[in-house]
Amino acid sequence: MRDSTSTMERPALAMAVAMLVLASVCGGFPGASCTKVSYDDRALLIDGERRIILSGSIHYPRSTPEMWPDLIQKAKDGGLNTIETYVFWNGHEPRPREYNFEGNYDIMRFFSEVQKAGMYAILRIGPYVCAEWNYGGLPAWLRKIPGMQFRLHNEPFEREMETFTKLIVNMMKDANMFADQGGPIILAQIENEYGNIQGSLPDQESATKYIHWCAEMANNQNVSVPWIMCQQSNDLPPNVLETCNGFYCHDFKPKGNMPKMWTENWTGWFKSWDKPDYHRPAEDVAYAVAMFFQNRGSVQNYYMYHGGTNFGRTSGGPYITTSYDYDAPLDEYGNISQPKYGHLKQLHALLTSMEKHLVYGQQNETSFDDKVKATKYTLDDGSSACFISNSHDNKDVNVTFEGSVYQVPAWSVSVLPDCKTVAYNTAKVKTQTSVMVKKESAVSQGLKWFWLPELLEPFRTERTGSLRSNELLEQIVTGADESDYLWYKTSLTSGAAEEFTLYVNTTGHELYAFVNGKLAGYQHSANGPYLFQFQAPAKLKAGKNYISLLSATVGLKNYGASFELMPAGIVGGPVKLVRADGSAIDLSHNTWTYKTGLYGESIQIHLDRPDLEWTFPRTVPVNRPFSWYKAIFHTPAGEAAVVVDLAGMNKGVVYVNGHNLGRYWTSYIAGDMDGCHRCDYRGEYKTWANEEKCLTGCHEIGQRFYHVPRSFLNAGGLNTIVLFEEAGGDPAKVNFRTVAVGPVCVDAEKGDAITLSCARGGTISSIDVASFGLAKGGQCGAYKGGCESKAAMEALSAACVGKESCTVSYTDDFVSSGCEGSGVLTAQATC
Template sequence: MLPRLCLWLLLLAATAFGVGGTKVAYNDRALVIDGERRIIISGSIHYPRSTPEMWPDLIRKAKEGGLDAIETYVFWNGHEPRRRQYNFEGNYDIVRFFKEVQDAGMYAILRIGPYICGEWNYGGLPAWLRDISGMQFRMHNHPFESEMETFTTLIVDKLKAANMFAGQGGPIILSQIENEYGNIMGKLNNNESASEYIHWCAAMANKQNVGVPWIMCQQDDDVPHGILNTCNGFYCHDWFPKRTDIPKMWTENWTGWFKAWDKPDFHRSAEDVAFSVAMFFQKRGSLQNYYMYHGGTNFGRTSGGPYITTSYDYDAPLDEYGNIRQPKYGHLKDLHNILKSMEKILLHGDYKDTTMGNNNVTMTKYTLDNTTSACFISNKHDDKDVNVTLEDGVTHVVPAWSVSILPDCKTVAYNSAKIKTQTSVMVKRPEDGSTQSLTWSWMPENLQPFMTDEKGNFRKNELLEQITTSGDQSDYLWYRTSFEHKGEGSYKLHVNTTGHELYAFVNGKLVGRHHSPNGGFVFQMETPVQVHDGKNYISLLSATIGLKNYGALFEMMPAGIVGGPVKLVDPATNTTTYDLSNSSWAYKSGLIGEHREAHLDKAGQQWRSLNGTIPVNRPFTWYKATFDAPAGSEPVVADLLGLGKGVAWINGNNLGRYWPSYTAADMGGCRQCDYRGTFKAEGDGLKCLTGCNEPSQRFYHVPRSFLKAGVENTVVLFEEAGGDPTRVDFHTVAVGAACAEAAEVGDQVALACSHGRTISSVDVASLGVARGKCGAYEGGCESKAALAAFEAACVGKESCTVRHADDFRAAAGCDSRVLTVQATC
């Protein structure tokens, strides 16, 4: 028995100390995993922005796209919405998410923060922190550091218990503490406290003993001991860590940009993203993470920063619904394959940069053991191609704003500006505009109890700040007061607010409504009002649309009618007659429908219907209808065009805020798009925007897991502003047209549909510049031979590959050898 017992104890000890796990170290060139230097290509997929049912498919597509790792933030206010009340269920099941990553055979990067920015409400920090005495966010003070350490330890312990760290055999190879603190340190008006805080963060993180390196992004100055600093941005090729003993890592390569209610859609071209990645690895990069690889959806009211739309698509390689976005996905996949084939020489070889006659043109040659070489040639000119002649006498044409990669320093295997993968045009079906016949019922939001100041949670003789008063448990906070007046009178009601929206009622009548422009968050409402003899009541409903999430001292930016003033102004003299700012105000957070959970369609709700007719364009109204889930497996979207502003639920699941009545601004970037040149998301020089003068967001993701097959599904709307729900409909989203180009004879041309759909026709096979764009090519210089080859290989198939052949010929005068193909799914 003793030998068996000893063996059992040895095995138990080995398990406890992670023997058999993965060892993660680093040197100046790369992360070193189990003794091997590794190039790591990673992508951000945020678990709360999708559903557990979506995770395996998203992770699988990421791996097939050439990624090694999945990166995610940890969302403190989602996990701890109330102090010491935790949520690790559903799409907040972080352990399940990392197990899915592990099951896929991928690594993981854990960004605890717990401040994350991320266009997430309050930057991920819980609003209840504001209730703690002496609290200063992200500064060296005990209240904040105590709460931060408590949460960080909770997450680490939970993941340790599940053996999720690399040394335990798990997928996590890096952990991050804090986030982009270097961007704000100098703006906090207390350099000593900021420095003490960031060094405390490092010490606290290192004592967690997770067994993998800790990183801090954008912490270029005052880098604490034991921390690896990294870069974030659209381009990081010219960035290097100040320490010479750590690798060059890029934790956020922004694949696009987030969208706000008043902004159109930002698009960063596949060519430019590939250019940035190729430049980064040309300049000794080792780890690169796409932010985002799948953007997802801001489900629920607690997600999404100020004025951020429900969609967080981010123009990522996997779109909001989880579909592959082509050509971005495929073009980057090709790049990943080339880089991985060069991994050893890039991480072990000697390197030499040579300027090729101009600072904008650089050739970098990596050499290993004086026998093997690999080359990058980059052209940073945004307006001209260049010819580069190498030592062997061969001249290579490098297009403007591109990088050519020659794994043998002889043959170009990849150029960032030359896309050889298909372009997919996504369509929403049904495409004929037909709609389901939904039968609606309705229920008014009961405003009557709020039309006086007689009931409330409490009273104060001042106008309070909304976040601390409501604890951010609702978008809405009621401010109510009363005053005595002799006789009748006419005034202007003046309200100064730092809220995002304001509704004003006098004696039960809606007299005014207004919202702030995005980024302003300070506005004045002035509206004419009539008062009567005796007691008059003023009820103000302040609403937020997500809380600020970025900037120095962002948490101190107030919301609501804090301080006011609120006053009645004589319209004739423009002087204040009544200043109500210090009157007795009654406060109540939320709406009655919220408290009664009308979105869950519980028994006893007073829904109304009169022969199928409902009132439309009526503010503060709840609507309900049932519908059949669309057949198949394609992603589902709700088309909410016609609605005003509010919130939508499907079978009790919160889709997020909607606001299709808000039209995106007309910006110059909608009228120009060229992949060449620096991409920007702010300031002058914007480009490649779409959706100007259109609803900021019209389509809302309905995950399949929210739906029930074979039985009726329920949609509930809270229409705050007033809209027409009878126009609501449901669609599926999939590839409609697939297009590809082949510049040279011998190139393989691949086409694919999605979700089991097959190619129904080949519409264009042209040798020349086809007119129009993918999905609407008009052809020209058609090749009958090419068309026949593609029809034979592709029609009726989910995917096909055809080689561009020399016998593909077009009519006389069509001398281009560029083959353009378009197929319909």
């Protein structure tokens, strides 16, 4: 049949067809930009052009959808061009084939926000993620599947892993989220840090088959962007790219024709209940980044750029606090953390300006000793960009390079975009330090507390619970991690009243023991092996007696070879009643009845159901285990982040308007560590082997403040806080606070611009210090003395007081008589 379309119409028709084809692969609408991603040994190629990637990790479940646009924009304003996140399997599939993609698990909305911001994205599916996340992100229900072996070559695990991976990939494809569809995703990851544990797995042949299967399965998804595997140096499958994780990756050398990529630059460290707060100095993070790009690096991601909060039960690993602040450039609440954010922002701007030199330039190195070198990147047009690094941790050096002398402080890198002038040195922080303060809110006044006891009676006998066994079962498999709590219940008949010691050998994190309905004792394990031997007095009566044991976990193991096989609960026991003469009754093979969870969880007390009759006594019971409390409060005014101070409580869970803010354990005091007493940015940063430094919070409550996102609150209305107190606390001491910038400080040298800034609409109320001689050894907010500069004080006061931010140039006029040679001017203001 002949084509009846006229010659005049054919070009228009061809154009229409082309536009339809374009629309089908570029975001679903004409004009969207299709992006081809490839790579060579220097960099990722975006549409054939080598690019440097400056990325930051923001985990969508550790914040809220309402926070995402602000977090992503701050990352972009900080000089990043890419956002990276893991995908959290156990949050998305809490039960087999029951999926959750709502609220802070709305991953499609998260990537849409990244796209709206005009940024790239890195999709780390895993689906094992580690991430200090419960069970490393793997659903506990996998353990119930016959023949299941985690992260080894076996059909049950690979089937489930492939099913979930395909689900995520297809969701992204359907939403046109991959780069060739006009979306932001330029890299995808499969598995995670497998090389770190592969050699310790029980079956090396199975491990090798598994990791190669992972790569083949991923590549079969046809996502048209490169797949990466981090920390997979020794057994790297074909068609995936190797990347590095750690505090430093400048010495990392990928195999073959691959760019040098750093998927995790740890900006700080996670916190456990028994540990103080970790801080990695801004100078050291900047040093690591500059060293990486000096040594041919091209893709760098901060882990974390925003750490956030471990909301709910599934988002914290064993003994990990609810806070996942990570000392990141954006703090737990989304505030800019200075000086880290600003110091890195300045470095990002320079690296971006040097992009062509870094990815196309010819590299030449000049070594001055084994720790001092200069690196020059030269383009064909003759222009060049340079770095001079000094990796001595205790010695400043003078370097003569291309006819000029440069003073390079210890453990620092100088960046010379034109190979002549030092535009930036990683050890010289010119950004302000902001001290965040938590101010008590007026809504805390007059809180009225209601009370309900946890209903324990049904659990003190064998009446509740459908599962029975003549052995002591493992908690994770038995309860599928549906709750932190699992009841073990049994009975025995005694011919006479008798006194015993109840002895329980447990691998759980906590244990409460009830004998005939009365609490006999409580114990929790140390953070580490989690094994402990429980003992408590037990009085039996003549006749039938009931033994009820409540085992509790505080997050599940998330890392290590065969981590999923670390047991929890009273698996195997033994459980014995021991007489004073040493003779014993072994209950281990009694008939045990099992029940997952607490009664209050089953009826969802945290939702403040209207049919519940809360008691409003004149005096609220305090220090009473297994109690529920609630109070009504107004939303704090303003835009500042809101936290609830739980210093008066002990251990439990906190909810606001039905949202689970996470576990609290305010009775846990952080131990003393040497790192609380020394801090120097110079030298390798470590968080192990007793070499920690720059810690704060020794001898203080492990975590006292808990984030209440404003999207959880009713604007201008009333809100409900519900506490489940497990061990006994005093709700009268609970209060609400807002987080705001307090003191701000900056050090400046002659010719610098002194910039001071408050946040979220705050204004500078006073200039408190403008002095020389204070730059070392003091803390922002506590500066005083020194050689005061009256001229600087007057200039800063005139320009800054009453303003949200201000900038004043440091001129010769600031140097007061007698202060000559001091050099560094310190300014301190109050917001």
